Amino acid sequence: DQQVKQNSPSLSVQEGRISILNCDYTNSMFDYFLWYKKYPAEGPTFLISISSIKDKNEDGRFTVFLNKSAKHLSLHIVPSQPGDSAVYFCAAASNDYKLSFGAGTTVTVRA
Amino acid sequence: DAGVIQSPRHEVTEMGQEVTLRCKPISGHDYLFWYRQTMMRGLELLIYFNNNVPIDDSGMPEDRFSAKMPNASFSTLKIQPSEPRDSAVYFCASTTQNPEAFFGQGTRLTVV
Numbered sequence: 001d002q003q004v005k006q007n008s009p010s011l012s013v014q015e016g017r018i019s020i021l022n023c024d025y026t027n028s029m030f031d032y033f034l035w036y037k038k039y040p041a042e043g044p045t046f047l048i049s050i051s052s053i054k055d056k057n058e059d060g061r062f063t064v065f066l067n068k069s070a071k072h073l074s075l076h077i078v079p080s081q082p083g084d085s086a087v088y089f090c091a092a093a094s095n096d097y098k099l100s101f102g103a104g105t106t107v108t109v110r111a
Numbered sequence: 112d113a114g115v116i117q118s119p120r121h122e123v124t125e126m127g128q129e130v131t132l133r134c135k136p137i138s139g140h141d142y143l144f145w146y147r148q149t150m151m152r153g154l155e156l157l158i159y160f161n162n163n164v165p166i167d168d169s170g171m172p173e174d175r176f177s178a179k180m181p182n183a184s185f186s187t188l189k190i191q192p193s194e195p196r197d198s199a200v201y202f203c204a205s206t207t208q209n210p211e212a213f214f215g216q217g218t219r220l221t222v223v
Contacts, residue, residue, distance in 0.1 A: 032210050034210060034211060036214075041216070041217075042216055043115070043202055043204075043214030043216045044214045046213070049211055089154065091210075093210040097144075097159070097206055097209070097210045097212065098156050098167065099144075099146075099156065099210060100156075101153055102153070104153065
């Protein structure tokens with residue numbers, strides 16, 4: 001039972017443009033949402049998070065938006081850079097710290 | 112801090128053999144998690160510890176899998192006997208009092 005879904009397996013974007021990654025969840029008990037970035041042969045690296053009491057969190061080029069009523073969140077990267085090419089995982093947690101992950105979206109930034 | 116340290120990075124073993132994966136969490140972190148990544152199931156939680164005590168092992172696939180945390184700086188994940196379907200990347204992660212876990216580089220296990 002996949003409680004966190006990333007329906008786009010891949011995304012290709014030109015350098016300097018905006019990357020938008022989407023994520024949907026089904027479990028209403030989730031109250032904390034995270035994005036992780038993963039390069040090949042490395043572990044996932046925490047990128048940005050948002051609590052369910054907020055609808056937006058920004059950190060430099062990265063912004064996460066949360067729409068609780070739609071059970072949807074998105075990650076915006078602007079401007080996209082070649083170093084952003086990686087797999088991005090959406091994750092969610094409830095009152096414990098267990099993370100439920102989506103399947104990931106592979107982002108390719110074209111020069 | 113060197114981050115979460117896992118060993119070995121790669122392990123190739125024959126079916127039926129015992130495999131032990133090791134993890135050293137970040138000093139001061141009181142939560143430790145074992146995740147597994149496969150093509151079919153993605154990243155899934157196997158077990159997690161809080162203050163060295165196993166809290167939830169519902170993700171452990173079978174009795175062939177076991178995990179221990181004898182002290183705050185060391186954990187093992189053991190598979191005995193190993194099977195080809197256990198081939199995956201196994202990640203250890205740690206955190207303290209928030210969900211933003213730090214992951215190790217993973218152990219790529221191949222069972223032939």
